[in-house]
Amino acid sequence: MTATTDIVAKLWNLCHILRDDGITYHQYVTELTYLIFLKMAAETGAEDQLPEHHRWADIRKHQGVEQLTFYKELLIHLGTYGSAQVQAIFQNAQTSLRQPRILKALVEAIDGLDWYSAREEGLGNMYEGLLERNATEKKSGAGQYFTPRPLIDSMVALMQPKAGEYVQDPAAGTGGFLIAADRWIKAHTNDLWDLTEAEQYFQRHNAFYGMELVPDAHRLGLMNLMLHDVSGDLQLGDALSEQGTRLHKADLILTNPPFGTKKGGGLPSRDDFTYPTSNKQLAFLQHIYRGLKPGGRAAVVLPDNVLFEDNTGRDIRRDLMDKCDLHTILRLPTGIFYSQGVKTNVLFFTRGRTDKGNTADVWVYDLRSNMPQFGKTRPLTREHFIDFEAAFGPDPLGKAPRTDEGEQGRFRRFTREQIAARGDNLDVTWLRDEGADDALPEPDVIAAEIIDTLRTALEEMEALTDMLGSDEDADGAVAEAAE
Template sequence: MNTNANELVQKLWNLCSLLREDGVTYHQYVAELAFVLFLKMAKETKREGQLPKGYRWDDLANREGMEQLQFYRELLLHLGTHGGKRVQDIYANATTSLRHPKNLNALVKALDSLDWYSVDRENLGDLYEGLLERNATEVKSGAGQYFTPRPLVDAIIAVVRPQPGESVQDPAAGTGGFLIAADRYVRAQTDNYFALEEKQQAFQRQKAFYGVELVPEARRLALMNMALHDMDGELILGDTLSPVGRDLPKADIIITNPPFGTKKGGGRPERDDFTFPTSNKQLAFLEHVYRGLTPGGRAAIVVPDNVLFEENVGQEIRADLMDKCDLHTVLRLPTGIFYAPGVKTNVLFFTRGEKDKGNTRAVWFYDMRTNVPAYGKRTPFLREHFADFEKAFGDDAYGKSRRKAQGAEGRFQKFSRDEIKTRGDNLDVLWLRDEGLGNSDGLPEPEVIAANIKEQLQVALEEIEALERIIIAPEGRP
């Protein structure tokens, strides 16, 4: 994003101060801004044809006082049932948090006064994405759970290398970051799709990118994000761990960062196509991903550490994964790069085999975590931190580049399938000696320590609950 665009994002973010009087939270502000901003950007990009006449930017901006607020409420209801499908999806069940007419009027006037011509029309979508990132980094908003850090998204896209004609799925789409980054990557390779034939262009804009999101507000933000990036792919409101996910078309590429934790109520996924039912959402999403690939399709999925070592069904799923797919790379991410402090995560890269047995011969591990200072507000995590990993990964999107192990003191190591099997299919592989790097005192950040304690307590509680379900009969008697 250029300097002018960054300045515009800052100005848009500062507008939230106008709404504090109405008790609007940061997260509500971004959703509220989405409703008004979409109207403004439709006018700026000359796309108002998708909006019904009488319910466009000028119709709102030319009113004031209580008349404007009442019209705004009517507009939200009307756009939820009229206009193009994407418009109806964005405004479905939309309501406003604004109570005072002066705050709506101030927001409209502020948007009207911004220098929209300082930003290229093609970059308007990036402005909204910048707002989503600001919302995710604001601890008070709680929106980080729907937003994967951009440096990580871009690094994953850079090694997976989506190509024109490939279908790309995100079964836990959040605010749409992976899908939009994949679209951006293909556009960069094809002169914004102009190098493609007309049918190929239509496929890229309408069919290539699709996904599922469980949370209505997150889906609304994702739809807005995609619309501003000129993407018309389908984004279903639903639960991937239900028949909705079972019925998704298989994809050439699946890239996702599923939600962490157990399924609500401790229940198992409602999928009759799963061989290994579990209440662990990450394990269930992992099974969805490798089952949802076309033969030869490739995937990258962000998972917490427990997916690497959990026993019983966890071991069975990992073994099945390594049978059906070539699990060629595991990237161990540093702590502190997600907006929940101390979360320990990894990225699994794999390719679905043409057959269902013996596809993984060896797994390469890249350790970005050991002996790395904890990232956070004092040490921001940037795109360039992935440079060495991308070089080690190589130019082949299927992990087939000629690779070189870096020795006992290096970060890139290879382990054969037999070696992993002797470990009980445990992928929690460590070889570097931890020097205990953290802050200047040699300790992790306090929030990292607290998060680790919380994580251990959560795991213990889940194990106790699982044990209770086994010991206590349905009637409540042992």
């Protein structure tokens, strides 16, 4: 066991103490973020970012109720004072702790960790290990913000981010894509030393940016970026609102947008979308291909419904294939996300120089059929993507020579004409999933699928209720005006 995994295990085991205080797993990781930030500032000599008398040693000075009271005041103070980075991480921060003994246990446990070894192995690796542990805990619900690292690393390796490029994630979560892109560029530029001083400045301050809607996920993302020495501009906001229009055009977009429909059935408040829709994935897809520079590329995780949904979905797919070269679709195996039943894909595309006829062929790689069920007992690894990466080829634009493996293989080519004949349905399958008819999914998979179905139905009912309410309000206003 490495020092990093040992520290993560010790930190995670502390969550059992918090059950007595009614703290959820996700709240616990947020709580740890506050305390770890303060402790690491003390360990790394970076306490000049913090206002005096609001540092780790100051928490240690207090005991009992006085310590908890001071800690609550400290969180509010750090959200207002200190460096911009400190204020962003502690913005609207508040503790979920109610018992002084719980805070004391956390402070003493964090104080007792092997911080020297953690620094040697990388504080970012430690924090990311904690986020991954949280994401794999079914009770936390945090997996919705966490894309499996093997998948992220594979997408980044295929897209090959380059120094000097703007890299965007409009649904950044905990910042995994931006961090992986930074790691790739540093690995291919001798940790940026091969670049000029101006190029180094761009990479450190301007190359990476994005947006995250959920305040807690945004906070975790800021912390994760900081610990990986990535000074990206991660904004708190909604990319499907007017805020999204302020994200400048990107050379590369890497993202895993949230699944589902917009709460209340409302439409994105974006006047630049040709096809308004309450389906968040379809709305994000429009943001992505419209947000690319000519020649810019994207790799985006999307659920199956984006590939086959009729009406607006079909219109958006046509628009995508007109404006971009949608050269590759990867059908992902099931069980790799927190919602076990969800079926997902990665779409790889390049923005055209014109807005018409950019897609000639779409290559589909089926990594789902006849694959094992992934989960806690069988984790997804980078090795599972080796064959796909070899079939994809070394060109990030998808132009490397490829081989159609036929009906028995996993990689097939479909012309734009063939797709049009299917009504622009991209949900293409050809392999028979052996054993699919013989065995039921695991109970947690079935339960997850039922929950997803009920959630979608509830959201649609809420949307209908809002629409009827709006109509009644309008009728009432007309009646009042008539009187």
